[in-house]
Every structure is written in structure tokens, then in C-alpha cells.
Amino acid sequence: MNFAIVGCGHIAKKHAEAIMQAEGANLFAVCDTVTEKMEPFIKEYNIEGYHHFEELIANDSVDVINICTPSGFHADLAVKAANAGKHLVVEKPIALTLQDSQKIIDVCKENNVKLSVVHPNRFRPVMIEIKELMNQGKLGKLSHANATVRWNRNQEYYNQAPWRGTKSLDGGVLMNQAIHNLDLILWLMGDVEEVYSMSATRLRDIEAEDVSTGVVRFRNGSLGVIEAATTIYPQNLEETISLFGETGSVKIGGRNATFIEHINIKDLDDQESNTLIEKIKADPFGKPGHQWIIEDMVKAIVEDRSPVVTGEDGKKALSLVLALYESSDQNTPIKVQD
Structure with a gap:
């Protein structure tokens, strides 16, 4: 082709x-x-x-x-x-x-x-492994999840191109950086029903937000917390996805959410968990996404x-970002549009 x-x-x-x-x-x-x-x-x-x-x-x-x-x-x-x-x-x-x-x-x-x-990011080895565990129901009834992006994008980054950080061509940390994590949380946890968010432009001279926090309610009844920032000094600190259920808890972390930082699942003994951790460490990035x-x-x-990743998937991630924006602007909970 x-x-x-x-x-x-x-x-x-x-x-x-x-x-x-x-x-x-x-x-x-x-x-x-x-x-x-x-x-x-x-x-x-x-x-x-x-x-x-x-x-x-x-x-x-x-x-x-x-x-x-x-x-x-x-x-x-x-x-x-x-x-x-x-x-x-x-x-x-x-x-x-x-x-x-x-x-x-x-x-x-x-x-x-x-x-x-x-x-x-769905194709990172750690995401493939954890998604398979969730497909098998290993975490049981889901309680809540957390998606965190604590990165640095300094003013020089935004000054490199006049469209960066604008609302008409780019958006802020949610639309540009954290949208990958929002796609992951939707892929792992299912669709979001409602959000409540706050955002601000604290440290960067841009039109859009450089920091955002929010809570979400998934359609399955579980809850979630989203934190995203490009204001972390002096460099990227971490990108994490944490998942909690009745029979298991997992934290995927590192600077780019590539390693298993914690895993405790009822149906996996210590040897199986450690084997999975070491397997990911041996090849954390795999074939490029x-x-x-x-x-x-x-x-x-x-x-x-x-x-595998469809236009509808892209629209769902966008819809979540826009709902978070709307909630922050109106200071009220917002239903996510289909």
C-alpha cells in the first residue's frame, strides 16, 4: 500500500x-x-x-x-x-x-x-497484557481508576509553532497530551457517562489549559480521577494508569506508562505476577505503536x-475531552455526548 x-x-x-x-x-x-x-x-x-x-x-x-x-x-x-x-x-x-x-x-x-x-499507546506490551487480564475478568467488579499525566512542556515548546496551545488548532494538555490516556481509560474501563472538571492556565503563556483535574463516572458505575499537566518542573515526572477492582489492583507507571509498578490479583500467585513484571521490563516498548x-x-x-482503532474510538476520546472542558467552563457536572 x-x-x-x-x-x-x-x-x-x-x-x-x-x-x-x-x-x-x-x-x-x-x-x-x-x-x-x-x-x-x-x-x-x-x-x-x-x-x-x-x-x-x-x-x-x-x-x-x-x-x-x-x-x-x-x-x-x-x-x-x-x-x-x-x-x-x-x-x-x-x-x-x-x-x-x-x-x-x-x-x-x-x-x-x-x-x-x-x-x-494501546499497543504497548504492558497495555496488551493488562487488557487481556481485564477481558478475562481478573479484576472482578470494577471500583475506580486513575489516569495521571505529570509532564513538562516549557514555554519554548509552545513557542516553536504558533498553533500550539491555541483553542482553534490545538487545545491544551487534555486535547494534546492526555488524550492518549483518556483513550486508554475508555478502552480499559468502558464508556464515561458524566464528568466534573476544573482546569487552569497557570504557568504557560498559551490560550488553552496547562493543568486539568477531573472526576468521571463510567457507565458501569465505577468512578475515575483524571489529572493532567504540562507544568511539572523541570521535566516529565510520570504517566500512570491505575485500576482497582474487587479481586485485583494494578498500577501501570513510569515516565510513559510502560511498566507494572504494582499488581495484586487474586487469581495470580506471586510467581505469575513477578514473571509478568519481568516480561514487561525486558521489552517495555515492543513494536512501535x-x-x-x-x-x-x-x-x-x-x-x-x-x-483496530476506529474513527468512533477517536470520537469517544474527543467527546470526553470536550465534556471535561465544558464542565470546567460551566463549573458543573456534564453528561458525555455519544
């Missing part, structure tokens, strides 16, 4: 490497309105460069478009690409509004093209099935 990357910013490099490593995928072209951003890709990978998106999607050799532009541009580009018959891999978040996310989902269905949203996404897209096209 021939893949083309639109938007040659920071995340595009991950996409390019993933495509190059993925079985059944070929990096065919890049597209950006700024020549200087395309040149490193053109030279390193010996591929074509397009200034005009319309010319790229008119090329019948292109099978899949990877959208890596600022988030506020996702919807317009996705609609044009789907109408041109191109399958889509869209960086998170799928869009910045529910209307735009649904527009992307609908146009892909209308044109019978595949749509995947980049939430690659972006590569998983690319290879899954190829298989989804060949097998004519939905990708």
Missing part, C-alpha cells in the same frame, strides 16, 4: 519511520505548503513532495493518507481525501469538535474507505474490515 504523509511537522517523522518498517506499506510521498519542511523527507526517503493537497489526492497511486497537520485542519483534509477514495490514518485528536469528527466518520463510510485514529497502526491499516484494507 502506498502511504502519503500530509503535514511535515514533528510527528511526521514517527509516521515515516513506521511506514518504512511496516510490512506491506510503502512511503510514497509527503505534502506540505512549506518546502523547507518537506525537503528532509524527500532527501532521506527518496520520495515525491507535493505543495498542493489536491494534486496529491488526485494521484491514483496513493492508497492511504496520513494526516499529521495541526488538529484544527484534520476535518477539511480528511473529507477531501475520503471523497477522493483514499483511506485515512488521522493523528490524534481526530478533530477538535464532535461535528467535525462525525463528518470524518460519515464521509469515510459514504466512500467505503477505512479510517483509523492514532492512539498507539505507530507501526502497529500502519500494519493494521494495511490488513484492514486487504481483509475489508474495520481498523
Whole structure:
């Protein structure tokens, strides 16, 4: 399958490497309105460069478009690409509004093209193992969960690109950084029914929030706590997912939620738990998540099935972020929209 990357910013490099490593995928072209951003890709990978998106999607050799532009541009580009018959891999978040996310989902269905949203953290070895334990009911009736992102994004980070930290093109810590953790908590715990949140812009000179806290009620009755910040001094401290149930408790931690920091499950003895801990330590990152996404897209096209991470999944994570925003703005509990 021939893949083309639109938007040659920071995340595009991950996409390019993933495509190059993925079985059944070929990096065919890049597209950006700024020549200087395309040149490193053109030279390193010996591929074509397009200034005009319309010319790229008119090329019948292109099978899949990877959208890596600022988030506020996702919807317009996705609609044009789907109408041109191109399958889509869209960086998170799928869009910045529910209307735009649904527009992307609908146009892909209308044109019978595949749509995947980049939430690659699901494919970390620790997440795969814990998800399997939860699928087996090993934690029993769920009590509550906690998702924490304590990271540093200094002012220099936001100053690198004028769209960063804006509400129209990017969003704040929830939309940009913590949305991966929100996707994980939804994937592990199920849909959220209601949220109550507070957020603030404390230390960074940006339009959106740099710190947010909130509580959630899942549809299964369990509760959750979400904390996200880019204000941690002087560097990233931790990213954690904690899960608590009637017959088990698990804490996934480290700077990037890659290790089992605690596990105590009724049906796992100490030897089995320690074996699992050591297995994760031996290969904490596994196959890169972006590569998983690319290879899954190829298989989804060949097998004519939905990708593992769907447009609907992307919309659920977005819906949770927007509900947290609305709750903070109105200082009241908010129901999460489907």
C-alpha cells in the first residue's frame, strides 16, 4: 500500500519511520505548503513532495493518507481525501469538535474507505497484557481508576509553532497530551457517562489549559480521577494508569506508562505476577505503536474490515475531552455526548 504523509511537522517523522518498517506499506510521498519542511523527507526517503493537497489526492497511486497537520485542519483534509477514495490514518485528536469528527466518520463510510485514529499507546506490551487480564475478568467488579499525566512542556515548546496551545488548532494538555490516556481509560474501563472538571492556565503563556483535574463516572458505575499537566518542573515526572477492582489492583507507571509498578490479583500467585513484571521490563516498548497502526491499516484494507482503532474510538476520546472542558467552563457536572 502506498502511504502519503500530509503535514511535515514533528510527528511526521514517527509516521515515516513506521511506514518504512511496516510490512506491506510503502512511503510514497509527503505534502506540505512549506518546502523547507518537506525537503528532509524527500532527501532521506527518496520520495515525491507535493505543495498542493489536491494534486496529491488526485494521484491514483496513493492508497492511504496520513494526516499529521495541526488538529484544527484534520476535518477539511480528511473529507477531501475520503471523497477522493483514499483511506485515512488521522493523528490524534481526530478533530477538535464532535461535528467535525462525525463528518470524518460519515464521509469515510459514504466512500467505503477505512479510517483509523492514532492512539498507539494501546499497543504497548504492558497495555496488551493488562487488557487481556481485564477481558478475562481478573479484576472482578470494577471500583475506580486513575489516569495521571505529570509532564513538562516549557514555554519554548509552545513557542516553536504558533498553533500550539491555541483553542482553534490545538487545545491544551487534555486535547494534546492526555488524550492518549483518556483513550486508554475508555478502552480499559468502558464508556464515561458524566464528568466534573476544573482546569487552569497557570504557568504557560498559551490560550488553552496547562493543568486539568477531573472526576468521571463510567457507565458501569465505577468512578475515575483524571489529572493532567504540562507544568511539572523541570521535566516529565510520570504517566500512570491505575485500576482497582474487587479481586485485583494494578498500577501501570513510569515516565510513559510502560511498566507494572504494582499488581495484586487474586487469581495470580506471586510467581505469575513477578514473571509478568519481568516480561514487561525486558521489552517495555515492543513494536512501535505507530507501526502497529500502519500494519493494521494495511490488513484492514486487504481483509475489508474495520481498523483496530476506529474513527468512533477517536470520537469517544474527543467527546470526553470536550465534556471535561465544558464542565470546567460551566463549573458543573456534564453528561458525555455519544
